[in-house]
Amino acid sequence: MKVLVCIKQVPDMESRFKANSSGNWYDEADLAFRMNEYDEYAVEQAVQLREQLGDAADVTVISIGPDRVQEALKKALAMGCDRGVHVQDPVSSLKDPWQIASIIATFAKDKGFDLIFAGMQSQDRGSAQVGVTVAEQLGYSCATTLVGFACSDGVITAKRELEGGLKGVVKLKTPALVTCQLGLNVPRYPTLPNIMKAKKKEILSIPVADILKEEALATTTSVHPPARKGGGIVLEGDLNDMAAQLIGILKEKTAVLR
Amino acid sequence: MKALLICEYREGKLLDASYELAAFADKLGAEKAMVLIGSEAEVPKVNGTVYLADAGKYGEYNPDVHKKIVLAAVERENPDYIVFVHSSYGWDLAPRVAATLKAAQISEIVNIVDGKFEVGICNSKLRRNVTPTTGKAVLTIQAGAFSVTDASQGVPQLERIDLADGASSLEFVGYEPAEKKDVDLTRAEVIVSAGRGVGKKENVPVIASLAKALGGELGASRPVVDAGWVEHSHQVGTTGQTVSPKLYVACGISGAIQHLAGMKKSDFIVAINKDKDAPIGEVADVLVVADVLQFVPALTGMLQK
Ligand SMILES: Cc1cc2nc3c(=O)[nH]c(=O)nc-3n(C[C@H](O)[C@H](O)[C@H](O)COP(=O)(O)OP(=O)(O)OC[C@H]3O[C@@H](n4cnc5c(N)ncnc54)[C@H](O)[C@@H]3O)c2cc1C
Numbered sequence: 042m043k044v045l046v047c048i049k050q051v052p053d054m055e056s057r058f059k060a061n062s063s064g065n066w067y068d069e070a071d072l073a074f075r076m077n078e079y080d081e082y083a084v085e086q087a088v089q090l091r092e093q094l095g096d097a098a099d100v101t102v103i104s105i106g107p108d109r110v111q112e113a114l115k116k117a118l119a120m121g122c123d124r125g126v127h128v129q130d131p132v133s134s135l136k137d138p139w140q141i142a143s144i145i146a147t148f149a150k151d152k153g154f155d156l157i158f159a160g161m162q163s164q165d166r167g168s169a170q171v172g173v174t175v176a177e178q179l180g181y182s183c184a185t186t187l188v189g190f191a192c193s194d195g196v197i198t199a200k201r202e203l204e205g206g207l208k209g210v211v212k213l214k215t216p217a218l219v220t221c222q223l224g225l226n227v228p229r230y231p232t233l234p235n236i237m238k239a240k241k242k243e244i245l246s247i248p249v250a251d252i253l254k255e256e257a258l259a260t261t262t263s264v265h266p267p268a269r270k271g272g273g274i275v276l277e278g279d280l281n282d283m284a285a286q287l288i289g290i291l292k293e294k295t296a297v298l299r
Numbered sequence: 300m301k302a303l304l305i306c307e308y309r310e311g312k313l314l315d316a317s318y319e320l321a322a323f324a325d326k327l328g329a330e331k332a333m334v335l336i337g338s339e340a341e342v343p344k345v346n347g348t349v350y351l352a353d354a355g356k357y358g359e360y361n362p363d364v365h366k367k368i369v370l371a372a373v374e375r376e377n378p379d380y381i382v383f384v385h386s387s388y389g390w391d392l393a394p395r396v397a398a399t400l401k402a403a404q405i406s407e408i409v410n411i412v413d414g415k416f417e418v419g420i421c422n423s424k425l426r427r428n429v430t431p432t433t434g435k436a437v438l439t440i441q442a443g444a445f446s447v448t449d450a451s452q453g454v455p456q457l458e459r460i461d462l463a464d465g466a467s468s469l470e471f472v473g474y475e476p477a478e479k480k481d482v483d484l485t486r487a488e489v490i491v492s493a494g495r496g497v498g499k500k501e502n503v504p505v506i507a508s509l510a511k512a513l514g515g516e517l518g519a520s521r522p523v524v525d526a527g528w529v530e531h532s533h534q535v536g537t538t539g540q541t542v543s544p545k546l547y548v549a550c551g552i553s554g555a556i557q558h559l560a561g562m563k564k565s566d567f568i569v570a571i572n573k574d575k576d577a578p579i580g581e582v583a584d585v586l587v588v589a590d591v592l593q594f595v596p597a598l599t600g601m602l603q604k
């Protein structure tokens with residue numbers, strides 16, 4: 042079974058963000074990057090499938106972006122993927138989801154992947170489009186937002202998360218693409234021996250111009266901070282002072298403290 | 300300008316979120332038509348055309364088939380925009396429709412500013428205006444962002460859609476109900492919730508003690524539940540419970556939209572976060588900028604005195 046995992050590298054969401062000088066994305070200076078959280082579940086699920094099937098499975102992990110994304114690829118290799126593909130694109134953040142999906146689909150076409158894993162969404166852009174669009178472009182069956190996954194004899198049983206705790210179970214046949222939701226599994230931490238082993242694994246580099254044939258379908262006209270609704274009180278400083286102030290406010294404004 | 304609005308229907312019922320689509324179209328100033336894959340008894344009460352396909356025949360969830368139904372309505376209506384709610388139904392189906400039409404898709408719109416679509420990036424810490432460059436565009440709107448002002452009382456005009464080919468690559472097996480709750484947060488007057496900012500499972504009791512001191516229940520954000528620190532029945536948010544206590548205290552919670560959707564109707568909101576810019580600040584009546592592990596014990600101690 043040939044498996045592909047799509048991973049994106051994104052900034053740590055606890056960072057402070059500001060618009061870049063062109064006003065079309067955030068400023069990447071001083072940000073620490075890591076693997077998109079949703080994609081960690083995708084990698085873990087692919088690796089678990091590899092463990093289930095042994096050498097009958099082969100897992101390729103792909104990421105589009107500048108050189109720094111190799112770090113995310115290395116992590117995926119250390120988690121247990123077999124080989125990495127880096128589509129080199131220093132300005133991948135300015136591509137729209139249609140273009141990112143086209144790059145992945147162009148790479149995957151004719152390679153006979155039985156199963157593709159993607160994250161449900163990227164933490165920075167959060168369009169929740171790339172995975173499904175890849176499936177459409179390849180003509181694969183597709184299920185999104187998985188919190189449960191099982192695969193046997195080419196049939197995937199997927200548990201989709203709906204709203205309010207409800208779930209929906211679907212079956213689909215390979216070739217298929219699934220998108221992974223938080224909590225699908227428990228992504229492993231790469232161990233030191235596996236990090237060493239991963240250093241020997243191949244990372245193939247492809248310049249984006251070689252495989253991107255599509256124009257963007259949407260443009261960003263501005264990036265800006267949200268309008269602060271304000272009105273809230275901000276407390277800063279000494280712990281005990283703040284605690285006393287807060288208790289005062291709660292006594293005044295709520296009926297829960299008497 | 301015309302908008303084709305795709306309703307949501309589950310377990311035999313039209314979902315209320317469908318009316319948010321109408322609110323969005325009104326704000327956009329678009330003429331509306333709707334699509335419902337459901338039943339005649341549940342047709343939304345709006346003026347205008349409603350394309351109805353029978354969920355009994357085509358299934359409540361079957362994206363391959365639903366895509367064909369939506370495309371058939373697009374063919375008849377020729378809309379500029381095809382609009383979904385950004386939900387497990389919408390984000391699943393929208394890209395399939397968009398890809399087939401090769402139309403731009405703009406996801407999770409939170410606002411319309413001067414005719415431009417505004418979406419959040421980086422956990423809503425920044426906003427982005429996006430414009431489609433294709434003739435038609437597929438849009439998904441953030442649940443709760445376009446509120447319905449008055450109950451709709453229109454009279455829809457039904458148009459049926461029947462497909463010649465209902466083949467699908469996917470089989471819907473069934474629903475699995477939500478896990479049974481051991482706490483009912485919806486009845487709590489005070490909820491104190493732990494977020495990822497509490498750091499580890501061993502720190503959860505610090506938050507639970509504050510909940511106790513305030514006579515409330517312990518809540519949690521999703522990562523805390525996913526990591527197994529707290530039971531799922533305590534989760535607040537779109538995939539947990541929707542609560543509106545008299546007091547909600549968010550400890551080390553960033554304020555992602557899926558969390559806010561579950562608690563922003565609380566009467567009074569206190570957030571404790573070391574990051575002054577955390578998006579939770581937008582809904583908080585009081586934001587305490589501090590380390591939860593230092594501040595919460597100090598507060599609990601003072602309350603117990
Ligand atoms: C379809 C879908 C459904 C979802 N459903 C839900 C849901 O029902 N409920 C839910 O909560 N989420 C849900 N999520 C996840 C949601 O998007 C966020 O990932 C999640 O809410 C983040 O949880 P958090 O705020 O605890 O963690 P983070 O976003 O990691 O935030 C941690 C916060 O703690 C602060 N912090 C860190 N250390 C400290 C410290 N020592 N002292 C003080 N502050 C500190 C940080 O500044 C940060 O703001 C859903 C996501 C999706 C895609």
Ligand SMILES: Nc1ncnc2c1ncn2[C@@H]1O[C@H](COP(=O)(O)O)[C@@H](O)[C@H]1O
Nearest residue numbers: 047048105159160162163168169170171
């Ligand atoms: N630059 C990228 N390289 C590889 N995979 C990506 C990239 N961008 C997005 N993806 C995949 O598509 C998913 C959804 O992303 P998005 O549509 O941006 O929310 C992510 O979770 C990844 O699996």
